[in-house]
Amino acid sequence: MNAEIIAVGSELLLGQIANTNAKFISSQLSELGINVYYHSVIGDNGGRLKKAIEIAESRADLIIFSGGLGPTKDDLTKETIAEHLNVPLVFDEKALETIEKFFTNQGRPLTENNRKQALVLQGSEVLVNHHGLAPGMLLQKGGRTYILLPGPPKELEPMFQFEVKPKLASLISKGGIILSHVLRFYGIGEAELETKIQHILDAQSNPTIAPLASDGEVTLRITAKADSKAEAWELINEKKREILSIVGKYNYGVDDDTLASKAVEMLLQNKLTISAAESLTAGLFQSELAEIPGVSGTLVGGMVTYTEEAKIQQLGIPKELLNQYGIVSSECAASMARNVRKKFGTDIGIGLTGAAGPEPHDGEPAGTIWIGIAIGEDVVTRKLQLSGLRNTNRLRTVKYTLSYLIRLLEEKGYQKV
Amino acid sequence: MNAEIIAVGSELLLGQIANTNAKFISSQLSELGINVYYHSVIGDNGGRLKKAIEIAESRADLIIFSGGLGPTKDDLTKETIAEHLNVPLVFDEKALETIEKFFTNQGRPLTENNRKQALVLQGSEVLVNHHGLAPGMLLQKGGRTYILLPGPPKELEPMFQFEVKPKLASLISKGGIILSHVLRFYGIGEAELETKIQHILDAQSNPTIAPLASDGEVTLRITAKADSKAEAWELINEKKREILSIVGKYNYGVDDDTLASKAVEMLLQNKLTISAAESLTAGLFQSELAEIPGVSGTLVGGMVTYTEEAKIQQLGIPKELLNQYGIVSSECAASMARNVRKKFGTDIGIGLTGAAGPEPHDGEPAGTIWIGIAIGEDVVTRKLQLSGLRNTNRLRTVKYTLSYLIRLLEEKGYQKV
Numbered sequence: 001m002n003a004e005i006i007a008v009g010s011e012l013l014l015g016q017i018a019n020t021n022a023k024f025i026s027s028q029l030s031e032l033g034i035n036v037y038y039h040s041v042i043g044d045n046g047g048r049l050k051k052a053i054e055i056a057e058s059r060a061d062l063i064i065f066s067g068g069l070g071p072t073k074d075d076l077t078k079e080t081i082a083e084h085l086n087v088p089l090v091f092d093e094k095a096l097e098t099i100e101k102f103f104t105n106q107g108r109p110l111t112e113n114n115r116k117q118a119l120v121l122q123g124s125e126v127l128v129n130h131h132g133l134a135p136g137m138l139l140q141k142g143g144r145t146y147i148l149l150p151g152p153p154k155e156l157e158p159m160f161q162f163e164v165k166p167k168l169a170s171l172i173s174k175g176g177i178i179l180s181h182v183l184r185f186y187g188i189g190e191a192e193l194e195t196k197i198q199h200i201l202d203a204q205s206n207p208t209i210a211p212l213a214s215d216g217e218v219t220l221r222i223t224a225k226a227d228s229k230a231e232a233w234e235l236i237n238e239k240k241r242e243i244l245s246i247v248g249k250y251n252y253g254v255d256d257d258t259l260a261s262k263a264v265e266m267l268l269q270n271k272l273t274i275s276a277a278e279s280l281t282a283g284l285f286q287s288e289l290a291e292i293p294g295v296s297g298t299l300v301g302g303m304v305t306y307t308e309e310a311k312i313q314q315l316g317i318p319k320e321l322l323n324q325y326g327i328v329s330s331e332c333a334a335s336m337a338r339n340v341r342k343k344f345g346t347d348i349g350i351g352l353t354g355a356a357g358p359e360p361h362d363g364e365p366a367g368t369i370w371i372g373i374a375i376g377e378d379v380v381t382r383k384l385q386l387s388g389l390r391n392t393n394r395l396r397t398v399k400y401t402l403s404y405l406i407r408l409l410e411e412k413g414y415q416k417v
Numbered sequence: 418m419n420a421e422i423i424a425v426g427s428e429l430l431l432g433q434i435a436n437t438n439a440k441f442i443s444s445q446l447s448e449l450g451i452n453v454y455y456h457s458v459i460g461d462n463g464g465r466l467k468k469a470i471e472i473a474e475s476r477a478d479l480i481i482f483s484g485g486l487g488p489t490k491d492d493l494t495k496e497t498i499a500e501h502l503n504v505p506l507v508f509d510e511k512a513l514e515t516i517e518k519f520f521t522n523q524g525r526p527l528t529e530n531n532r533k534q535a536l537v538l539q540g541s542e543v544l545v546n547h548h549g550l551a552p553g554m555l556l557q558k559g560g561r562t563y564i565l566l567p568g569p570p571k572e573l574e575p576m577f578q579f580e581v582k583p584k585l586a587s588l589i590s591k592g593g594i595i596l597s598h599v600l601r602f603y604g605i606g607e608a609e610l611e612t613k614i615q616h617i618l619d620a621q622s623n624p625t626i627a628p629l630a631s632d633g634e635v636t637l638r639i640t641a642k643a644d645s646k647a648e649a650w651e652l653i654n655e656k657k658r659e660i661l662s663i664v665g666k667y668n669y670g671v672d673d674d675t676l677a678s679k680a681v682e683m684l685l686q687n688k689l690t691i692s693a694a695e696s697l698t699a700g701l702f703q704s705e706l707a708e709i710p711g712v713s714g715t716l717v718g719g720m721v722t723y724t725e726e727a728k729i730q731q732l733g734i735p736k737e738l739l740n741q742y743g744i745v746s747s748e749c750a751a752s753m754a755r756n757v758r759k760k761f762g763t764d765i766g767i768g769l770t771g772a773a774g775p776e777p778h779d780g781e782p783a784g785t786i787w788i789g790i791a792i793g794e795d796v797v798t799r800k801l802q803l804s805g806l807r808n809t810n811r812l813r814t815v816k817y818t819l820s821y822l823i824r825l826l827e828e829k830g831y832q833k834v
Contacts, residue, residue, distance in 0.1 A: 010627060012456065015440045015442070015443030016597075019456065024432065037460060037462075037465060041456035071607060071608035072608065074627070101804060105802045106803075281704065283701060284707075286721045287704055290723065291808050293775055299699070300727050301699075302720070307716075314760070356707075
């Protein structure tokens with residue numbers, strides 16, 4: 001199966017955004033063992049799009065479109081394909097219902113343009129959009145597979161992962177199946193991890209192992225081809241054991257786990273409550289925890305003490321301590337963790353202080369961060385020296401704190417999940 | 418002059434990197450007033466590259482290649498073009514000198530592969546590479562212009578800016594420039610906004626107007642072609658006035674503004690301090706403000722009161738109030754806003770409570786959110802009924818609160834920035 005990815009949108013040709021959808025789709029297809037031979041980008045122009053489709057049909061049997069499914073009149077991907085393939089557009093009742101519900105809830109008028117988003121190619125499998133209003137489509141015609149996806153990555157990526165990928169896998173596997181399992185690591189760089197398991201990477205065939213780094217995390221995707229699920233899992237688990245025997249201590253989770261979800265699971269599992277006092281992260285740590293449903297079983301709350309006054313008046317950090325050691329100090333982080341824990345009556349208290357940047361803060365250079373973690377009466381602190389931009393530093397601080405917390409709890413003998 | 422950009426490199430088709438070169442080149446070309454109608458990406462494969470060149474020649478008179486000029490044997494862009502155009506490759510003495518000097522300085526042996534990088538298309542203008550060893554080329558043949566650029570952005574971008582751009586500018590018979598200006602809207606859907614200004618969109622020619630929606634925001638990009646910057650701005654501003662006279666009340670900023678940056682600017686400008694008490698957003702509102710450098714001039718801090726106990730004990734919300742009206746209520750949001758403002762001694766207090774989802778909360782369905790804003794002694798509240806996923810709802814709540822705050826301050830006569 002050979003694929004071409006056609007991205008539709010004048011904003012790409014004007015250089016306003018990069019074609020990250022093609023990158024994402026390509027990496028997903030390569031995991032499935034599907035060759036991608038061409039990417040094409042076309043503007044919001046029916047005539048040029050039609051020509052591009054004809055060219056794609058001459059060189060690919062899987063054609064994936066991104067963009068042009070929206071409500072506006074320069075969104076014409078499905079209209080052009082419908083005309084080109086001579087397939088009528090029909091209303092998808094479920095999509096229409098979702099759209100109408102959305103506008104009723106918003107108390108906004110429903111325009112004809114919005115209803116247009118519920119039109120799908122007759123005979124296509126409709127791909128549900130959980131993050132937007134325009135459904136995707138998978139149509140098989142004339143020995144080719146046409147897949148239409150919405151342009152916004154937030155809508156396209158989950159739709160591809162959960163709707164398209166399984167369908168493609170079963171299309172190509174001819175009885176056999178393809179399974180992927182992701183190992184997630186934190187606290188180790190991509191290059192260092194690769195070096196440690198170089199011999200495994202060099203020897204790979206089935207399963208294949210694909211390292212990927214993003215946001216300070218590293219993932220290894222293990223992909224196995226086999227005749228049965230059981231066989232595929234056997235291959236994957238064998239390789240997984242081999243890898244974790246070397247770099248297991250950096251592994252925090254698998255597949256869709258996040259540092260926040262693992263931390264929350266572990267806190268709930270061990271019936272521990274948590275609170276936090278945040279300066280440079282200003283609520284980002286608590287907000288990351290709150291992304292996980294059910295977090296109310298462990299997150300009581302906390303404080304954002306952004307100014308020195310707030311630290312002193314709201315959190316009771318002694319002014320003398322701040323004068324003696326400074327705001328960006330182990331002592332301040334420890335005191336914040338200790339005091340917020342007492343104030344909120346939780347088992348665990350987190351204290352985060354530092355210089356996010358771009359400016360130095362209280363005499364400390366940008367990127368200097370102190371993390372304090374109070375578990376019961378014990379308080380530990382750790383220093384980070386980051387070199388990113390302001391908001392990268394803030395996010396890294398949160399992620400590092402989560403992985404540090406997980407490891408501390410393990411060391412204290414709490415059950416890992 | 419119509420352009421096509423052809424990126425060569427299997428790493429793009431494997432999804433290892435995004436085609437940022439096409440984005441860069443496109444934005445540069447649009448400044449020159451050159452239309453880009455197509456981007457294409459081809460792997461390191463001579464046969465497929467040759468076919469792609471033929472297609473490009475059928476639809477563009479300016480063809481820009483990026484990548485495949487390196488020393489390895491899968492670098493075959495110039496070889497393929499040389500064969501296709503029947504133009505021999507000859508050594509460029511200056512490039513060869515640079516390469517030999519480089520390896521002598523490095524004390525490394527000079528291989529044939531490295532010498533190969535100094536080969537250029539006969540009769541082409543050689544584009545000096547100040548950041549690498551592979552020179553670029555500009556060749557005019559058969560009424561078309563072929564430009565070959567190295568793949569690494571660090572080499573490609575300066576080469577384009579300093580070598581290619583001036584040459585292209587002089588090639589274009591009547592110079593002329595393109596200017597873009599982005600208007601940002603919140604609180605109105607893409608389709609609704611488009612319906613309101615349909616007559617303007619239908620009548621558009623120069624400037625053009627392109628709507629784009631993402632994350633609940635809508636932008637309009639106004640792009641004007643003119644002989645001078647001043648003329649272009651005149652065209653843009655005229656259209657801008659026309660648009661804002663209709664949907665101005667939804668416009669919060671332009672170009673790279675964000676809701677958070679506008680809110681922070683306005684608070685700083687008017688010397689107002691702010692604090693927040695957050696339940697469902699759990700710190701996300703304060704964290705969004707803290708993304709803006711200099712926020713410490715207005716953000717004092719605040720609280721995350723996730724549980725009912727935290728709301729009562731930490732924020733002093735009367736238990737009776739929660740029993741009578743519920744946690745997801747106008748009264749609770751107002752009380753949170755009022756109390757956090759008093760507690761932190763700020764001019765403005767924000768209170769956010771609601772059911773983020775997926776579960777109902779305190780009897781209210783997922784997506785029911787109450788926003789409270791206290792400005793001085795005045796407290797106002799507003800209800801949102803969202804239908805997204807948990808974290809979409811949390812982010813929308815924050816964005817809506819920011820736009821609501823900006824509008825309230827305007828209504829109270831505070832200076833807008």
